[in-house]
Every structure is written in structure tokens, then in C-alpha cells.
Amino acid sequence: MEKIVGGRLPTPAINILPTVEDFEIASARAVGRLIKAAVGERSRCLVALSGGNTPRGIYRRLGDLLTSQSVDLSRVHLIFGDERMVPPDDPDSNYGMVRHELISRVVIPPSNVHRMKGEMNPEAAALEYEQELKKLFLSFADRCDVMLLGVGEDGHTASLFPGSPILREQQRIVRSEFVTDLGKWRVTLTLPVINRSRAVMFLEAGEQKAAIISNILAAAQPNEELPASLVHPDPGSLTWMLDSKAASLLPSPLGTRVS
Numbered sequence: 001m002e003k004i005v006g007g008r009l010p011t012p013a014i015n016i017l018p019t020v021e022d023f024e025i026a027s028a029r030a031v032g033r034l035i036k037a038a039v040g041e042r043s044r045c046l047v048a049l050s051g052g053n054t055p056r057g058i059y060r061r062l063g064d065l066l067t068s069q070s071v072d073l074s075r076v077h078l079i080f081g082d083e084r085m086v087p088p089d090d091p092d093s094n095y096g097m098v099r100h101e102l103i104s105r106v107v108i109p110p111s112n113v114h115r116m117k118g119e120m121n122p123e124a125a126a127l128e129y130e131q132e133l134k135k136l137f138l139s140f141a142d143r144c145d146v147m148l149l150g151v152g153e154d155g156h157t158a159s160l161f162p163g164s165p166i167l168r169e170q171q172r173i174v175r176s177e178f179v180t181d182l183g184k185w186r187v188t189l190t191l192p193v194i195n196r197s198r199a200v201m202f203l204e205a206g207e208q209k210a211a212i213i214s215n216i217l218a219a220a221q222p223n224e225e226l227p228a229s230l231v232h233p234d235p236g237s238l239t240w241m242l243d244s245k246a247a248s249l250l251p252s253p254l255g256t257r258v259s
Ligand code: 6PG
Pocket: 050, 051, 052, 053, 054, 055, 081, 082, 083, 084, 094, 149, 150, 151, 152, 153, 156, 157, 158, 159
């Protein structure tokens, strides 16, 4: 967690794009640049992918971009920020969405894609994934190079929900939780993993997210009722990619409007 200097959290880089299409194109390009830079500098890149719907168009564009630019994906490993506890072919599966939108568009060794097993018992799946990540952190990369995140309208990110005890987890890197408001189990990376990342990028679009994004970015202190406000990589970078609708409630000087 970045030091709170002068009583306020540092302001992240905020890029505001006019339309959803511009947002998807700019986000895909930004992620592609991060991947290529990591492969160029360290001959490897560990990417944690967000679930949900917002990233779909970004992943499609990213897949086409990585292919068109012949990025060597044998040096890239993909992990997941969280998963709904459903089988991979279930419409709700984050892995299923990434397989359709991204993995199907690129050439990447299957062993480089690390799926949270939504079909398993949640705690068993969390323990198994934690072991798999620990091996990856020892053998491939000591932290995520790129951490992609979304934000729910309640301020959750990954599957870290408001008021959850998992928000205070400092030892485990993967946890399972029954999310009462959803009535469903989730498996999620924990904040220590997220905040160790070299580059964290929130990807959000749409008017329905404007209020929560404004609240999160206005938060002077980390707030467990706004889990996304607890994401402050240190020494990594924090960037918000937004479309103009999602940014519509931000005070004008905040953020760089990219035309
Ligand atoms: C999930 C995600 C979650 C998501 C937000 C936003 O499994 O749902 O990991 O954190 O990013 O809920 O979802 P949308 O992009 O669908 O609004």
C-alpha cells in the first residue's frame, strides 16, 4: 500500500476516452504495451485478467493486436483475478469469457493459462490455485507484471466485496468466500497479490459506474466499504482507463481526457 502522504492517497493516472470504442482501443493498446515492455525487459510477462463484461471488447482487440504484432506469447502467462464457482463452459465463467474473447484469438501454450477451477469445491479450488501461483511466483515471475481489474457498482473489485474479512488478508494470496449479497461462492486473489503488481489497471465504462468511480477516486483514505479504494500498488503503477460516461461525475481537473 502506497504511503499516505499528507493525509491523502496519491492520485492515480486517469485516462478518459470519449466513447466505449475509444476506451476499448486505448485500453487494449495500453495493455499490449505493458506486455511487450515486460517481455522486452524481462523476457516474461505475468498478466492477471479481470472478469465481468466490461473487458470483453478490450480482450478481443488485445488478442488481435498481440497476434498482428507477433508478440511471443510463449513468454506470457495468464492468471485470473477471480472466478465465479461454475464450470468453464458456464456463461458466467470468467475463464470461459477470456477463452472466447482472448485466448481463442492468440497462439499461447495451454500450460501458460492458469484457470481457477470453478467446478471444484470453492476452498479446495482456492488452495489449489494458491499452490499453482506460488510455483509460478517462484519459477516464472515474482509478481504480476500486469493486473487488470474491474469495479462493481458496490465498489468491489476482483471478488473482494465491501466489508469482507478477506480485505484484511495479509498471508493468503487466494481465498474463497460465500458472497452473501450474490448468494454465490467466489474465489479471488487477495490485496497483497494485487498491490505487489508492477502495473495495475482499472478498466471501466458506462454511466452506471460513474457514481462508484467518483466515490472511489474521491476517497482520501482506503475504505473497506469501497474495496477498489484499497488497491494502491507500491511501488507499482496505478492507472484508470475510463470512457467519458464512467468519468462523468469526476471533478473536471481529475483525469486526462484523451481525444
Ligand atoms: C467478476 C469480476 C468483477 C468485475 C466487476 C465489474 O467476476 O465479476 O472480476 O470484479 O470486474 O463486477 O463487472 P462488469 O465489467 O461486468 O461491470
